Each structure stands twice: as structure tokens, then as C-alpha cells.
Amino acid sequence: MARKKEVSAEQTQRTIIATAERLFMTHGYRAISTRRIAEECNITQPALYHHFPNKQAIYLEVVRSIMVQTEEAMTHVLQDHANSKDRIRQIAYFMIMNHQGDMTQMFHDLQYEIEEEHRNTIQDWWLRSYFNPVMQTLTEGIAKGDIKTIPTVPPMELTFFVLEMMKSFLPPSKEDHEARRAFADKKSKMLVDILFDGIQKK
Numbered sequence: 001m002a003r004k005k006e007v008s009a010e011q012t013q014r015t016i017i018a019t020a021e022r023l024f025m026t027h028g029y030r031a032i033s034t035r036r037i038a039e040e041c042n043i044t045q046p047a048l049y050h051h052f053p054n055k056q057a058i059y060l061e062v063v064r065s066i067m068v069q070t071e072e073a074m075t076h077v078l079q080d081h082a083n084s085k086d087r088i089r090q091i092a093y094f095m096i097m098n099h100q101g102d103m104t105q106m107f108h109d110l111q112y113e114i115e116e117e118h119r120n121t122i123q124d125w126w127l128r129s130y131f132n133p134v135m136q137t138l139t140e141g142i143a144k145g146d147i148k149t150i151p152t153v154p155p156m157e158l159t160f161f162v163l164e165m166m167k168s169f170l171p172p173s174k175e176d177h178e179a180r181r182a183f184a185d186k187k188s189k190m191l192v193d194i195l196f197d198g199i200q201k202k
Contacts, residue, residue: 020059021065024109029113032055037055056115063110074091078133084146084147091133096171135159139155165191
């Protein structure tokens with residue numbers, strides 16, 4: 001009986017996080033209340049507070065969940081693909097398949113709505129899950145000669161540039177899976193073509 005309650009509690013917590021992620025990413029942190037999250041999950045506010053003490057705790061868990069999933073995916077990409085071009089394409093493909101263009105809402109909320117004491121932790125999550133895998137790929141690619149060295153653009157700045165390009169390819173909403181997969185395949189290839197082959201006539 002105790003085991004059944006434990007599983008049920010875990011499922012409820014997963015439902016809260018999934019629902020909160022959808023609401024926060026669509027409407028923003030400030031516009032969503034714990035009452036709204038509870039209603040969407042078909043539970044009471046007291047039941048929600050049994051799992052999370054306040055709205056900020058829910059939001060932080062949403063962000064942590066996104067970052068952990070991303071870090072795990074990036075680890076697999078780096079392990080499974082040695083070629084720099086393949087890595088960048090796979091990273092871009094994952095981002096397009098699993099993220100939405102309205103992630104800008106998340107970054108806005110993290111900057112203006114979340115208490116400063118939590119920002120360093122979030123920054124560490126972001127570095128591990130997003131920045132470092134791209135930085136490692138570019139640095140190793142330059143060392144192997146796969147990527148051209150640009151004296152005026154150090155690897156760190158190039159990493160920010162590549163991440164911004166990936167972000168610009170994110171679709172505004174999650175479409176049908178097959179349509180999104182075709183979109184991700186097309187856009188990730190386009191990104192790699194631009195980065196590795198450029199647009200200058202040879």
C-alpha cells in the first residue's frame with residue numbers, strides 16, 4: 001500500500017512539472033498562479049503545496065528538469081559522434097525537436113522574476129547542458145582542423161553565436177511529430193551548411 005502511494009506521489013509531481021512547464025513557457029512566470037497550475041492538474045492547492053512550497057520552487061524544478069534532459073542528450077551526442085559537423089547537426093536537431101521558440105520567455109523570467117540567490121545555480125545548469133557541449137565541440141573541431149580558426153572570434157564568442165543561431169531556428173510551437181521532425185532535419189542541415197561551408201562564392 002505504501003508503495004502505491006509513493007508511485008502516485010511521483011506521478012503527481014511529474015504532472016505538476018509538465019503542466020507548469022507548458023503554462024510558464026506559454027504565459028510567463030508572473031501570469032501563472034499556483035491555483036492555475038493546481039486546477040490544470042486537477043488537484044487542490046494544498047495538494048500542490050504538499051509537493052512544492054511555492055511557485056518559485058515549481059519554476060526552478062521546471063528549469064532543472066529541462067536542463068537535466070538537455071545535458072543527458074548532449075552527453076550522448078558527444079559520445080556517439082566524433083565529427084564536429086555531425087555533433088553540431090545533432091545538437092541543433094535535438095534543440096529544434098525538444099524546445100520551442102518561446103524559450104525567450106524562460107530567459108526573461110530567469111532574469112527578472114527569479115531571486116538572485118538562485119541565478120548562479122541556474123547559470124551552472126545552463127553551462128553544463130547548453131554552453132559546454134557546444135564549446136567543447138567547437139574547441140575540439142578547431143584543434144583537429146575541422147573548423148577554421150577565426151582570430152577575431154575566440155571559441156567562447158563563437159559558441160554564443162552558434163547557440164543564438166540554433167535559437168533562431170526554434171519553431172514557435174510544437175507541431176505534429178512528423179512535421180517537426182522534417183523541420184528539424186531541414187533546419188539542422190541548413191545550420192551546419194552555413195557554419196561549415198559559409199555563403200561566400202568559391
